[in-house]
Amino acid sequence: MHSPIPSTALPGYSQSSGDRLAAKLGYLSLALGAAEIIAPQAICRMLGLRDLAPLVRLYGAREIANGVAILTSHDPEPWIWARVAGDLADMATVATGLRSDNPGREASVLALAGLLAVTAVDAACARSIGSGKGNRRTAVSDYSNRSGYPKGLTAAWRDASDFKAPEDMRIPRLLRPYS
Amino acid sequence: MKALVWRGTEDIRCESVPDPKIEDDRDAIIKVTSCAICGSDLHLFDHFMPGMQSGDIMGHETMGEVVEVGVGAKHSLKVGDRVVIPFTIICGECEQCRRGNFSVCERSNRNKQVADKAFGHTTAGLFGYTHLTGGYPGGQAEYLRVPFADKTHIKVPDGIPDEKLLFLSDIFPTGWQAAVQCDIQPTDTVAIWGCGPVGQMTIRSAVLLGARQVIAIDRLPERLSMAQAGGATVINFEEESVVERLNELTDGKGPEKCIDAVGLEAHATATLDSMYDRAKQAMMMETDRPHVLREMMYVCRPAGVLSVPGVYGGFLDKLPFGAVMNKGLTIRTGQTHVNRWSDDLLNRILENQIDPSFVISHTQPLERGPEMYKTFRDKQDGCIKVVLKPNGDGAFHA
DSSP, X not given: OOOSSOOOSOTTBSSOHHHHHHXXXXXXXXXXXXXXXXXXXXXXXXXXXXXOHHHHHHXXXXXXXXXXXXXXXXXXXXXXXXXXXXXXXXXXXXXXXXXXXXXXXXXXXXXXXXXXXXXXXXXXXXXXHHHHSOOGGGSOOOOTTOOOOTTOHHHHTTTTTTOOOOGGGXXXXXXGXXX | OEXXXXXXXXXEEEEEOOOOOOOSTTOEEEEEEEEEEOHHHHHHHTTOSSOOOTTEEOOOEEEEEEEEEOGGGTXXXXXXXXXXXXXXXXXXXXXXXXXXXXXXXXXXXXXXXXXHHHHSSXXXXXXXXXXXXXXXXXXXXXXXXXXTTTTSOEEOOTTSOHHHHGGGGTHHHHHHHHHHTTTOOTTOEEEEEOOSHHHHHHHHXXXXXXXXXXXXXXXXXXHHHHHHHTTOXXXXXXXXXXXXXXXXHTTTSOOSEEEEOSOSBOOTTSSHHHHHHHHHHHTTSOSOBOHHHHHHHHHSOTTOEEEEOXXXXXXOOOOOHHHHHHHTOEEEEOSOOHHHHHHHHHHHHHTTSOOGGGGOOEEEEGGGHHHHHHHHHTTOTTOSOEEEETTSOOOEEO
């Protein structure tokens, strides 16, 4: 059945494929962040990155914050784009291990390739969520003809004055002049 | 049959489930002609309410046609009757029901022990609304089993569109009770936070009951335009200070009556205190975001009334209760005693005092319900109220 509403989800589901992927990326952020915080030295050793353990630990905190934001936000799109920005920072850092005298050069190349792939997935996910969104600009923003009073607003004022509020919902008589 | 099924946080699916059957003499089965997504369903969608289980059928705003009646309900229902189903399930016989306090019926919650532990004492069973309130399958489905059906129904006449009657199930009586329990006087200013469906019904109720001034607070232009059409002076909280503007509109004294039609999910990034609440929610240190309650307690005129139809779930932080105590405010809240008001409100619809269908922005087939949850939650496409048609007949937008 045709509808003008933008498709925000898979048919019959409240989530789009982008939403589901975003959740997986959120968990990936948490896992990666935990690894970077717990074992920055081991990561640096493997990639041949000298003296960068404190930076890697900082990246870990960033990943965890990003993962929490993705998993708790109604709209993960900006946080997935934040992951893309983080990926670029990671790549710049790993690229310092490509120097020819680095014994971990091979591992750095592999890590860089992996980061490129993850960045592509992140960007595709963010674009997918963005394109599936309903657009605020398509919102019907004027309901000024929807009064809900068939006889009009003026006639509606006190139209239910015959209603007697039940005693248990009334303010005590002595307080009424002040309330 | 097809039904909308909760599968986890933000995960609702349209699935095939077994048809409901008569399980008790007082049951009836209805074929659903129309149902709606309620703002409080979004608290389940976002999983801020505890007690949901994967596979639960959603929905508590439902109407349709009776297709089967248990022997114990035959004195008041027959096959073919057209009924609106109130969201509160009521026995009609316990002490609370006899007093008209239907939403705290003592017998209809079949998980009474759980509710006793969570709330101190049980409240009524509700359709499609967590296992704390009975875990009853809801009405966003092709068919609905109605427990205590001889009492849990509102008979409605033929010849009137579903759209005019459906909201007798919840949002119209909820808005009405929110206004009634303020005991509105002709000199009163009534401030209403939230211009969603319940807020819109509350505005109309306050106008019909004769408030001198009705003020509505929201941020979305489409909702504010609808509030204005209903007779409210509006405040966009993203553009002006709510407290300052309310004081300006009341000669510096504050509104006599304040109504919270927002509940536990106040806009998370609009104010510092809501951001604080959201952070605490993420760390599981607070369940609700009570920004509106804080603002109402602060701005309400001394000796005034706070009415809270908005749903809250658990434990709230940093409430200025000193202001409540020192100003002598009265707080009235609770789920709606739907059947207490239904006959009167049906008459007001029939007398053309109000046509509740004004609030509908989207009508869709049941299959598109899961998508509409997201559209409604994210306030996309001018969405204010979604009606679903499980048995055909739907595809209408604004």
